Amino acid sequence: MGSLFWWLTAIHILTFQCRSCLITGQFISSPSNSSIIEVIGEGVVLPCHVVADNIPEVFSVQWIFHEQSQKITVNRYDGKNKKEKQDERYQGRTEFFHSEFRAGNMSLHLKNVRSSDKGPYTCVVSFNDTYHDVLVELQVAAKGDVPSIFLRSHKKQGIGLTCHAAGWFPKPEVIWLDGHGQVRKELSTTKMTMMPAGLYSVITSMNLKPGSDTEVSCRIVNNLLNTMSESRVLISDIFFPSISKWLIIFLVILCLSMVLISAVFSKLRSNHKKTVTSAKSKLKKRFGRLKAELDFWEARSHAVPITVNPDCRVLELQVPGAPDVESNASEPAGPNAPSTVPVLVGTEGFAAGKCYWEVEVDQQQDWVLGVVREKGRQEEEGLLPGEDYWAVHRSQGEIFSSEGHRRIEKQQMSNSVIGVLLDLEEGQVNFYEAEQMGVLVRMPLRLGKEPADMFYPFLSKREGTLTPLIQPVLIPVPLKTL
Numbered sequence: 001m002g003s004l005f006w007w008l009t010a011i012h013i014l015t016f017q018c019r020s021c022l023i024t025g026q027f028i029s030s031p032s033n034s035s036i037i038e039v040i041g042e043g044v045v046l047p048c049h050v051v052a053d054n055i056p057e058v059f060s061v062q063w064i065f066h067e068q069s070q071k072i073t074v075n076r077y078d079g080k081n082k083k084e085k086q087d088e089r090y091q092g093r094t095e096f097f098h099s100e101f102r103a104g105n106m107s108l109h110l111k112n113v114r115s116s117d118k119g120p121y122t123c124v125v126s127f128n129d130t131y132h133d134v135l136v137e138l139q140v141a142a143k144g145d146v147p148s149i150f151l152r153s154h155k156k157q158g159i160g161l162t163c164h165a166a167g168w169f170p171k172p173e174v175i176w177l178d179g180h181g182q183v184r185k186e187l188s189t190t191k192m193t194m195m196p197a198g199l200y201s202v203i204t205s206m207n208l209k210p211g212s213d214t215e216v217s218c219r220i221v222n223n224l225l226n227t228m229s230e231s232r233v234l235i236s237d238i239f240f241p242s243i244s245k246w247l248i249i250f251l252v253i254l255c256l257s258m259v260l261i262s263a264v265f266s267k268l269r270s271n272h273k274k275t276v277t278s279a280k281s282k283l284k285k286r287f288g289r290l291k292a293e294l295d296f297w298e299a300r301s302h303a304v305p306i307t308v309n310p311d312c313r314v315l316e317l318q319v320p321g322a323p324d325v326e327s328n329a330s331e332p333a334g335p336n337a338p339s340t341v342p343v344l345v346g347t348e349g350f351a352a353g354k355c356y357w358e359v360e361v362d363q364q365q366d367w368v369l370g371v372v373r374e375k376g377r378q379e380e381e382g383l384l385p386g387e388d389y390w391a392v393h394r395s396q397g398e399i400f401s402s403e404g405h406r407r408i409e410k411q412q413m414s415n416s417v418i419g420v421l422l423d424l425e426e427g428q429v430n431f432y433e434a435e436q437m438g439v440l441v442r443m444p445l446r447l448g449k450e451p452a453d454m455f456y457p458f459l460s461k462r463e464g465t466l467t468p469l470i471q472p473v474l475i476p477v478p479l480k481t482l
Contacts, residue, residue, distance in 0.1 A: 034135060037224060040142040040169055040199070043111045048123035048134055050104040059127035061096070061106045066120045074121065075108060089116075113140055115169050115198030141224040142199055144168035147231045149218050158209040159235060163218035166201040172220045174204045177230075179215030186212070208235060296437040299421040299430060302354040303473035308344040312461045315343050315372070315389065341368055342461040346470075349374070349454035355422045358434050359459055361394070361468045363416050368393040369459040369468055370402065371422055371429050389458070390429045390443045392418070403443045417471070422455055 038044035046063065062076035075094040076085045079101075086094055093111045106125050110117065118140045124133045144167030152160035163174070171192050176184040188206035195201050202220060214235040221228040361367050370391025391402040399408045418440070419432035427447050431440040447453075459468045 035137040035139060037139045037141060038113050039225070040113050040115055040140050042113055043109060044113055044138065046108045046110060046121055046123070046136050046138065048106040048108070048125070048136070050106055050125050050132065052104060055102055055104060056127050059101075059125065061101075061123065061125045063094075063108045064122045064124065065117075066122065074110075079127075110138075113138075115140055115142075139224060140169065141222055142167060142169040143222055143225060143227050143229065144172075144199065144202075144220070146229045147202075147218045147220050149216065149231050149233045152205060158207045160205065160207050161216060161218075161233075162203065162205045163231070164201075164203050165218075165220045165229065166195065166199070168200045168202060168220060168222060169198065170222075170224060171200055172202060172222050174202060175219045175221065176204075176206055177217040177219060178213040180213075181217075184213075184216070292439060293437045295439070296419070296432055296434075299354075299356050299419065299432065300473060302356045302421065304348070304350075304355045304357060305472065306346050306348060306357045306457050306470045308457070308459070308470060309347050310344070312342050313345055313458075315341055315458070343368065343458045344461050345372065346457035349456050350422055350424065351454055352424050354425060356419065356473065357457060358417055358419045358471050358473050359468050360471050361416050361418055363394075365462065366394050366396070367460045367462070367468050369418060369420070370431075370457075371420065371455050372458050373453055373455050388446060390445065391458075392431050392441060393460075399440070401441045401443065403441070408441055420457065422457075424455070 036044060036046070048061075048063075057079060059079045060077065063074040065072040065074050072087050072089070073085070074087055074090050075096070077083075077096055078085075084096065086092075090110075095109045095111075097105050097107060097109070106123055108121075108123070117138060119138060121136045121138055122133050123136065124131055126132075145165050147163050147165035150162045150164070152162040163176075165172075174188070174190050176186065176188055178184050184206070186206045186208065188204055190202065190204040193201045193203075204218070208214070208216060215232065216235065217230055217232040219228055219230040359369050361369070368391055370389055372389040389402065392408070393400050393402070401408055417434035419434040421430040421432070423430065424445070424447075427445045429443045429445060431442075432438065433440050457470070459470070
């Protein structure tokens, strides 16, 4: 009889565990308690285990989060292409135990749990034209900061106290206690606000009446985690209506003194900040000036001798207000009107490296100087066909750049020597005020693909001694290394 009883009991247990899976011979098991509690910010494993004789290589498992009326696929693994697909809100926070798939472990590791992760999850496993699922409820919680008690106000009717604590989830229970650990009878008001991270901030207030227990405790309880935090204060008798008026006067004077000290400190700090800002600005300007001088001396170290061909050539340049040898009009040309300018071109041409020379100009007359690129010279015609040029010029007291035909931000130059650096390594032409050792303008070169392109210095030709002169540059002696 006893043996028959044990057999019936065993059959009942197996029937309860397998339920509707007796036909297929496999089922999904989960803990008897399908509700899991996890602390926000930590990781949790949502359990899902398939009990089967053999799990094929081609199978699929997906975890679905039920959010109100919609379903979100948290993560899905397709055994056919062996790839995972995650929802973007769970991106980088979920992973399967791939090495344990064949053992039936379809659990999901959810990292960095958030308050929004709270809710039901379903594990669905499909293979051999059948599917099996299990439901797991995830509850999340967080124990926040230790509460802080503040003196909100003091009146003849009592003392107003405020207790504040942040970082709790779900909504905690707030309790005011006396010195004996009993719940206080005074009425309290509590406000809970959800912070951007999904946690709750708690603010509760009460009024402590005169003659009541002056030991006050503020306790915050998380019933889900079965944990709490508590702060306790002891209110001195001097805060009640019997408080001395001399103490009030002293406190007022102390507060005024602190305000005065804070104002003086703020003023001193503001003055110090202005001084530091001014010093930084001066150092920055000085550093910029030193850097410009170093750049100038480095350019000057590439000085080369330049001679010009005495035969005057004619270039058609886009020079606003430039003198036109074919026109006697006194009005200057428009900013985009080409002018035919007589120029003297250097006999030396450059195809590589860095070359520097200086030109002395007359500040009372208009002039043009720069670099021209020639793609095959036709000496017999007296012209330079297929040429590009980069130049600065003076017209009616103002300095212009040929790059974009724009006026340089200077009404008048302070010296009469212009330095020119033809930098074929960096692909640019730099014009310097030699006496001030500063850059006047930089122009990028439009370098061609033909290696035979040559670049020649040129300057405008005027009558008599008014023609700009290329003056020799003393090349600095390089320092010897020790």
